[in-house]
Amino acid sequence: MIAVDWGTSSFRAYRLDDGGAVVARRESARGITQVPAGGFPRVLGEEIGGWLDGGETIVLSGMVGSRQGWVEVPYCECPAGEQEIAARLHRVELEHATAFFVPGVTGFDTAGVREVMRGEETQILGAMDELPGEAVVCLPGTHSKWVRVRGKRIVGFSTHFTGEMFAVLKAHSLLGRMLEAGAPDEAAFLAGVARSGAPEGLLHHLFGVRAKALFGELSAAGAGEYLSGLLIGHELRNALGGAPDAQVFLLGAPGLVDRYALALRSLGADPRPLGAHSAVNGMRRLAPSGFSGR
Amino acid sequence: MIAVDWGTSSFRAYRLDDGGAVVARRESARGITQVPAGGFPRVLGEEIGGWLDGGETIVLSGMVGSRQGWVEVPYCECPAGEQEIAARLHRVELEHATAFFVPGVTGFDTAGVREVMRGEETQILGAMDELPGEAVVCLPGTHSKWVRVRGKRIVGFSTHFTGEMFAVLKAHSLLGRMLEAGAPDEAAFLAGVARSGAPEGLLHHLFGVRAKALFGELSAAGAGEYLSGLLIGHELRNALGGAPDAQVFLLGAPGLVDRYALALRSLGADPRPLGAHSAVNGMRRLAPSGFSGR
Numbered sequence: 054m055i056a057v058d059w060g061t062s063s064f065r066a067y068r069l070d071d072g073g074a075v076v077a078r079r080e081s082a083r084g085i086t087q088v089p090a091g092g093f094p095r096v097l098g099e100e101i102g103g104w105l106d107g108g109e110t111i112v113l114s115g116m117v118g119s120r121q122g123w124v125e126v127p128y129c130e131c132p133a134g135e136q137e138i139a140a141r142l143h144r145v146e147l148e149h150a151t152a153f154f155v156p157g158v159t160g161f162d163t164a165g166v167r168e169v170m171r172g173e174e175t176q177i178l179g180a181m182d183e184l185p186g187e188a189v190v191c192l193p194g195t196h197s198k199w200v201r202v203r204g205k206r207i208v209g210f211s212t213h214f215t216g217e218m219f220a221v222l223k224a225h226s227l228l229g230r231m232l233e234a235g236a237p238d239e240a241a242f243l244a245g246v247a248r249s250g251a252p253e254g255l256l257h258h259l260f261g262v263r264a265k266a267l268f269g270e271l272s273a274a275g276a277g278e279y280l281s282g283l284l285i286g287h288e289l290r291n292a293l294g295g296a297p298d299a300q301v302f303l304l305g306a307p308g309l310v311d312r313y314a315l316a317l318r319s320l321g322a323d324p325r326p327l328g329a330h331s332a333v334n335g336m337r338r339l340a341p342s343g344f345s346g347r
Numbered sequence: 348m349i350a351v352d353w354g355t356s357s358f359r360a361y362r363l364d365d366g367g368a369v370v371a372r373r374e375s376a377r378g379i380t381q382v383p384a385g386g387f388p389r390v391l392g393e394e395i396g397g398w399l400d401g402g403e404t405i406v407l408s409g410m411v412g413s414r415q416g417w418v419e420v421p422y423c424e425c426p427a428g429e430q431e432i433a434a435r436l437h438r439v440e441l442e443h444a445t446a447f448f449v450p451g452v453t454g455f456d457t458a459g460v461r462e463v464m465r466g467e468e469t470q471i472l473g474a475m476d477e478l479p480g481e482a483v484v485c486l487p488g489t490h491s492k493w494v495r496v497r498g499k500r501i502v503g504f505s506t507h508f509t510g511e512m513f514a515v516l517k518a519h520s521l522l523g524r525m526l527e528a529g530a531p532d533e534a535a536f537l538a539g540v541a542r543s544g545a546p547e548g549l550l551h552h553l554f555g556v557r558a559k560a561l562f563g564e565l566s567a568a569g570a571g572e573y574l575s576g577l578l579i580g581h582e583l584r585n586a587l588g589g590a591p592d593a594q595v596f597l598l599g600a601p602g603l604v605d606r607y608a609l610a611l612r613s614l615g616a617d618p619r620p621l622g623a624h625s626a627v628n629g630m631r632r633l634a635p636s637g638f639s640g641r
Contacts, residue, residue: 164545167558196554211547212554217520225519226511251458253505254585255549256578260490260506264461284550291548 054110055101055150056336059117060084060172061195066101067333075333077104085115085122093123094147105149112336114155115172118143124154128169131160134206135178139339155339162211163294172332173198174207176304179334180327181205183302190302190327191292193285193309195220199292213288219281228259228280231266235274239315245282246289246316255287285316297321304331348404349395349444350630353411354378354466355489360395361627369627371398379409379416387417388441399443406630408449409466412437418448422463425454428500429472433633449633456505457588466626467492468501470598473628474621475499477596484596484621485586487579487603489514493586507582513575522553522574525560529568533609539576540583540610549581579610591615598625 058065062084068077079100088096098105118126126143143154157171173192177200184190184202192198195216201209223229248258262280265271271279293299300323303310307329314324352359356378362371373394382390392399412420420437437448451465467486471494478484478496486492489510495503517523542552556574559565565573587593594617597604601623608618 162547162551162555164547166542166545166555167562167564168555169558169561211551212558213548213550214553215550218550218553221515221520226515248460251460252585252588253456253458254507254581256507256509256512256582257456257505257585259508259512261456261460261462264463264506267463268461270461287548288550291546291551294546 054340055104056333057111057113058115058332059113060115061086064100068104069337073337085117107149109150110340110342111150111152112155112340113152114175114332114336118154118157119171126154126156128159129156131158132206132208133158133174135338138174138178142339142341153341158207160209168210168212170198170210175335176331177202177207178338179331180304183327188302189299190304191313192304193313194305197288211292213292215284215288219284228262231263231273232277233273238275238278241275241278242282243319245279246286246319249283249286249290258283282316285313289316289320293322298323300325302327348634349398350627351405351407352409352626353407354409355380358394362398363631367631379411401443403444404634404636405444405446406449406634407446408469408626408630412448412451413465420448420450422453423450425452426500426502427452427468429632432468436633436635447635452501454503462504462506464492464504469629470625471501472632473625474598477621482596483593484598485607486598487607488599491582505586507586509578509582513578522556525557525567526571527567532569532572535569535572536576537613539573540580540613543577543580543584552577576610579607583610583614587616592617594619596621
């Protein structure tokens with residue numbers, strides 16, 4: 054079996070042996086935005102063609118199953134667990150393999166507004182056995198997800214624009230022009246997290262980054278860390294809502310998970326980082342014929 | 348006397364007669380970012396050279412007095428009224444005229460964090476006679492200012508990043524790619540204002556614009572209005588704080604003032620639009636020798 058985690062900006066493939074262990078991997082920057090219309094079978098062949106000897110099962114998860122991807126797979130409605138998601142795999146016969154696309158999940162935020170994810174549901178399924186019966190899982194990233202899990206099913210979730218906001222402000226705003234890359238600066242990061250609790254809101258706090266730098270209260274290197282802390286702090290306070298001391302499971306790239314854990318601890322919450330590679334675990338569980346772990 | 352309102356992205360000059368009436372004006376897109384280092388005297392000459400016959404008084408306000416402008420004029424500390432600001436005019440002798448640069452104002456937000464303005468202080472001075480003894484003035488724009496006025500002096504203020512945030516998201520984010528220009532859509536705008544009061548904060552609400560569009564709940568034209576309402580709604584709720592029914596004086600471009608007034612009314616506040624051209628009035632009041640109005 055082959056597991057393919059194909060997102061907006063990256064391609065990751067894992068070859069699994071019959072016992073479910075990863076025996077080979079391929080990684081590239083050929084995310085779905087780098088693939089021309091109709092080019093998905095060709096790119097897949099270029100990336101992992103050597104692995105295919107006929108009759109392989111490939112499970113694909115992430116934005117590859119979106120309108121901008123290979124094929125648009127309808128979302129699975131919450132509550133969504135392994136059974137519901139596996140039942141909605143989208144099968145496509147390829148020349149030397151059979152592909153199964155994992156559907157994204159749709160549900161509602163706490164105010165009843167429609168939400169969507171593609172890829173994170175697979176990571177959560179892969180980490181499900183590490184979660185208690187009721188849990189909040191945060192997957193930090195370009196679009197951070199805060200997922201409510203109950204009885205091994207995703208029951209609802211909320212997305213925060215945090216990572217994209219940081220990237221866009223850094224690259225294209227007046228604030229970005231002041232920022233310089235520098236060594237990690239935990240004090241500046243935590244000062245940003247603390248500031249996020251002040252009155253007058255995010256749009257006001259953002260301008261304060263400029264005023265602080267203008268008056269020499271922030272270095273050009275520290276300003277980036279402060280901005281990161283400010284945005285993550287706003288996300289965390291809003292996501293924690295009335296439960297600032299909540300237990301929050303963290304799932305994602307180790308550096309980002311560390312950053313979120315640091316901020317969560319500073320707010321009095323209880324961060325619980327989960328193991329990496331949950332996407333592969335999730336796809337192994339979803340694969341439709343007898344692999345271990347399923 | 349000549350009044351020059353020279354900001355980041357525009358140049359506006361007004362020639363006043365001895366009675367203080369505007370008898371001629373020049374306007375161009377040659378804001379300070381369009382002027383090369385050392386090029387300010389030349390650009391001023393190109394814009395209004397024909398008005399200068401020797402001995403003219405020119406008052407300049409806005410970002411032209413900043414580190415990126417003609418000359419960096421130190422900020423005037425709050426509380427700052429006409430007297431304090433006039434005492435800190437920065438005089439520069441030119442070939443055919445004498446220039447007086449209006450200092451910006453610095454003070455603190457409600458949490459004691461440093462704030463700055465350049466140009467808005469002149470607009471407020473120009474509208475001061477229309478204000479009661481104690482007032483809140485909002486100047487919507489790229490960086491909206493919320494200014495607390497007492498006894499004809501600026502006592503403190505807060506800046507919101509709202510206009511720049513809208514522009515940056517529209518031009519450079521995943522959200523922007525979904526937006527299309529369209530006719531004004533008051534219903535979509537007010538839906539955004541209403542959504543800004545929901546739980547989970549701005550970073551979450553921003554992602555919701557995408558989800559709503561994906562599920563056909565927002566048209567591409569309506570999405571821009573909704574995003575505008577969302578951002579302005581967040582600014583207003585945070586700026587109004589514990590006084591949602593407050594009286595708010597509005598000073599700025601008519602279209603933007605109308606938009607803010609609509610949103611303020613929908614939140615139960617009491618918007619009071621002020622007359623335009625307050626920047627000219629302010630410079631006339633600040634001019635150091637006998638002009639009417641001073």
